Amino acid sequence: MNPLVTEKITRTYSLHNIRLMFQSSDNHPTYSNADRSDWIAILARAPIEMLENAIAEVTHVEPIWLRKPETGLMMIEGRAGATGQRFNLGEVTVTRCALRLPGNDSHSPVGVSYILGRSHKHARLAALLDAHFLSAADATAFQKILEPIKEHLSRLNASKQQDIQTSKVEFFTVARESGSGDDSEQDE
Numbered sequence: 036m037n038p039l040v041t042e043k044i045t046r047t048y049s050l051h052n053i054r055l056m057f058q059s060s061d062n063h064p065t066y067s068n069a070d071r072s073d074w075i076a077i078l079a080r081a082p083i084e085m086l087e088n089a090i091a092e093v094t095h096v097e098p099i100w101l102r103k104p105e106t107g108l109m110m111i112e113g114r115a116g117a118t119g120q121r122f123n124l125g126e127v128t129v130t131r132c133a134l135r136l137p138g139n140d141s142h143s144p145v146g147v148s149y150i151l152g153r154s155h156k157h158a159r160l161a162a163l164l165d166a167h168f169l170s171a172a173d174a175t176a177f178q179k180i181l182e183p184i185k186e187h188l189s190r191l192n193a194s195k196q197q198d199i200q201t202s203k204v205e206f207f208t209v210a211r212e213s214g215s216g217d218d219s220e221q222d223e
Contacts, residue, residue, distance in 0.1 A: 074168060074181055078161040079150050081184045086160040089180045093167050098134035101145065104155035106130045127151055130158040136166045144169035 078086065106128060113124035132155075133147045146166025150158045168177040 071165075071169075074177065075148065075161070075165055077181055077184055077188065078164055079148060080188055081161070082187070083154065083157050083160065085184050085187065086157065086164065089184075090160055090163055093176075093180070094136075094163065096137055098146070098159075098163060098166070099137055099143075101133040101135055102131065104130055104132040104158045106153045106155070128153055130155055132158045132162050134159075134162050134166060136170060 108126040109129045110126055111124050112121045114121055129149055129151060130153055131147070131149045133145060135145050136143045144166040146162040146164070146169070148158045148161035148165060150161060164177075164180065171177055
C-alpha cells in the first residue's frame with residue numbers, strides 16, 4: 036500500500052466530520068444534506084450485485100475521476116457507555132473515491148463514496164449512483180433503486196437481531212436483605 040495514501044486517509048473523524056465529507060461544495064443543494072448522507076450510507080452497505088443491477092438500469096457513462104478509488108486506514112472512535120469520554124477504538128480499512136459525471140459545464144454532479152473494506156468496484160459503483168441521484172430530476176428515480184436495497188438491508192438486520200436474541204443471556208442480581216454484619220443502623 037502506498038504510504039502517502041495511508042497518510043492522507045488516516046485521520047480521526049467524528050460522525051459530524053464524516054457527514055461533512057459527503058457534502059460537496061460543487062453540488063447544487065437540490066436535496067438536503069441529511070437525505071444525501073442517508074443514501075450514501077445505504078449505498079455503502081449495499082451488496083455489489085444490487086449496485087451493479089441498479090447502475091445497469093441508470094447510466095452507461097464513463098466518469099471523470101476527481102479521485103480514483105484508493106484504499107487506506109481511518110481511525111474510529113468509541114465512547115465508554117456511549118456517553119463517556121472519546122477514545123481511539125482502532126483503525127479500519129476504507130476505500131474512497133470521487134467522480135464527476137460528464138457534462139458541458141463544471142456544475143455536473145460530483146459523486147463520492149467511502150466504503151468499509153478494500154473494494155474499489157463497490158466504491159466506484161456507489162459514487163456513480165450518488166452522482167446520478169444528484170442529477171436526477173425527480174425523487175422517484177432514486178427511490179426505485181434505494182427501496183429494494185433498504186428492504187434487503189432491513190431483512191439482513193432483522194436476521195442478525197434474531198440470531199443475537201437466541202444467544203442473549205439476561206443476568207440478574209439478588210440484593211441481600213439481611214446478614215450484612217452492619218448493626219450500626221439497627222442500634223438507633
